[in-house]
Amino acid sequence: MQRNHLYHKVWVYLNSLTSVEDSDFTNLFTGKKPNEIVLRLDPNQIIEDDFLGAKIFWINEDNNLLLKIRKADKRRVLRPYLQHIHSVSDDLEDQKRDLKLYMNVVDNQKGRWRSAPFTHPSTFETIAMEADLKNKVKSDLESFLKAKQYYHRLGRVWKRSYLLYGPSGTGKSSFIAALANFLSYDVYDIGLSKVSDDSDLKLLLLQSTAKSVIVIEDLDRYLSEKSTASSLSGILNFMDGILTSSCGNERVMVFTMNGKDHVDPAILRPGRIDVHIHFPLCDFTAFKTLANNYLGLKDHKLFPQVEEIFQNGSSLSPAEIGELMIANRNSPSRALKSVINALQSEGDGRSSKSLDEGGETSGVFGKEGANAVKEFKKWYGLLRVKSSRKSQSLDLSSDQKEGG
Ligand SMILES: Nc1ncnc2c1ncn2[C@@H]1O[C@H](COP(=O)(O)OP(=O)(O)OP(=O)(O)O)[C@@H](O)[C@H]1O
Ligand SMILES: [Mg+2]
Structure with missing residues (x-):
């Protein structure tokens, strides 16, 4: 029966x-x-x-x-x-199967995680990102999925970790959702402020399941705060995943940051972070993807004008441009005009590109424009720029060599 x-x-x-x-x-x-x-x-x-x-x-x-x-x-x-x-x-x-989003909670009567259905609609198709980079990410994920046997033989934890860095509103969180949808993995979103100490962090990892994306957002901000519950070494151990009981458990870890230049190099060491992905402010290519997604526009007579403005540098994030489009979704021309206006007024005096103080770290800021300059100046007085050791991990950011 x-x-x-x-x-x-x-x-x-x-x-x-x-x-x-x-x-x-x-x-x-x-x-x-x-x-x-x-x-x-x-x-x-x-x-x-x-x-x-x-x-x-x-x-x-x-x-x-x-x-x-x-x-x-x-x-x-x-x-x-x-x-x-x-x-x-x-x-x-x-x-x-239906995906789930888990969030850690302080009250741990019934385990450390609470779940909700994960229904974020973001996919790699809807993310505005350089096509080449997007394809690299996809094939990286696919080869990760196929590498089970390989990791087993090496006695390594079968995981892949990504660092997403870039200014606010450039699609980092949306990318994580797209990643989870692409892999059909559950998402475990770790709120570090709700972690009581290092052993709590271990517990969170132990209580997560295989085939999941484990996310820590704004890691740089957290690390820069002095009074935090989990130590740097606790986080490093967590990243290494040495505690995962079974090696057959595939996991993807994602960390997001606004900038990686002031972060302890140990965090960024190859093996801890396998892939670095830079999320730049909006450029013309990203703008076209957004116009297609939000306004259904493949082309428009105002596009050349928009392109020209982008050539002088932009300081708006995809999120800001997306909002303007959504607000004017009933009239594509009005939407484009409002984008043009916003770009022009934001551009005034903000798209400064020279950054002499930046030295070796300036490459990262090249495309991020004014926001990054602001960001940099904020940090510059506070922290000594650590000589960034040559990282051997895969850096998928397309614009490392630009700027300066
Ligand atoms: N590259 C992008 N492609 C498509 N949509 C984007 C992109 N960047 C931002 N958006 C839109 O802007 C909104 C905010 O983006 P998101 O939350 O992913 O940014 P973020 O980088 O995580 O920002 P923060 O650092 O503030 O958390 C989203 O709703 C998303 O639809
Ligand atoms: Mg985010």
Whole structure:
């Protein structure tokens, strides 16, 4: 009287095969996602599959699934084939499940985390980001997902960590949501102010599940505060993930900062942070993505004018430009004019590009323009600029060499 789990897995697996579409007849259903239509195996449909060079047939006889393999192949492929179905259907189920957003709470009667459904609509398509960089990020994530065996052999914790840095409103948080949606991972958002001490931080990691994105926002701000509950070494241990009980647990860690120049280099050491991604203020390319997303505009007669203004530097974030577009969404021309006005008035005296005091650190500020200059001046008096050691980790920011 029990449900046959293998049957369910085979069913999920078969319905995912492209050969389902080869049937002359099929059943169509709406899926869970909006506008999703799914094909379902038709009764008496024969499905062909290929595995390790063997031809395999499945016949759906009134919902009994009949498997046919040639005798000569059976010994060799049957077990690995079933194993293959097992893991493919597990992956498919993972992708389907509803994502959750976890936040840590002070009251820890029922564990350290509280969850809510994670429904943030952000995707890599909606993020305004240089196309090349976006593709690099995607393929980096894909290769991470495939690297399970590799990490196992090395005895390393299977994780990948990203540092997102850039001024406010440049899409860092939206990027995290896009990342989670891309991977179909849950999000654990760690509020460091609610962490009582280093061991509490360990506990948070232990109580998180695999296939999750673990997020610490504004790490630089937190580290610069003197009176904080968790120490630098606590955070470093956390980043290394040495406490994850099982190495098979894939995790992605994301840290955000406004700027990384005043952060202890130990934090940024390769292996702790694998990928650095710079989020610049809005440029013309990002503007076009936003115009397309928010206003449905692929082109407009005012675009050349906007482009020209951007060439003189911009000091508006994508968030600020996005807001102007949303406010004027009923009239694209008005929206563009308000963007032009804002860029022109913000540009006055703010787009200073020279930054002599910056020395070796100035490269980072190149594109960030005035905000960053302000930011830099704020910090300059307070902190000694540490000589930034050459970082060997992957730096995906496209503009490291500019500026100065
Ligand atoms: N690069 C971008 N592409 C698309 N939308 C963006 C981008 N940057 C900002 N936005 C829009 O602006 C809003 C604010 O962005 P977001 O919260 O991601 O910025 P942030 O970098 O996390 O800022 P903060 O440092 O203040 O937390 C979002 O609603 C998002 O839609
Ligand atoms: Mg944010």
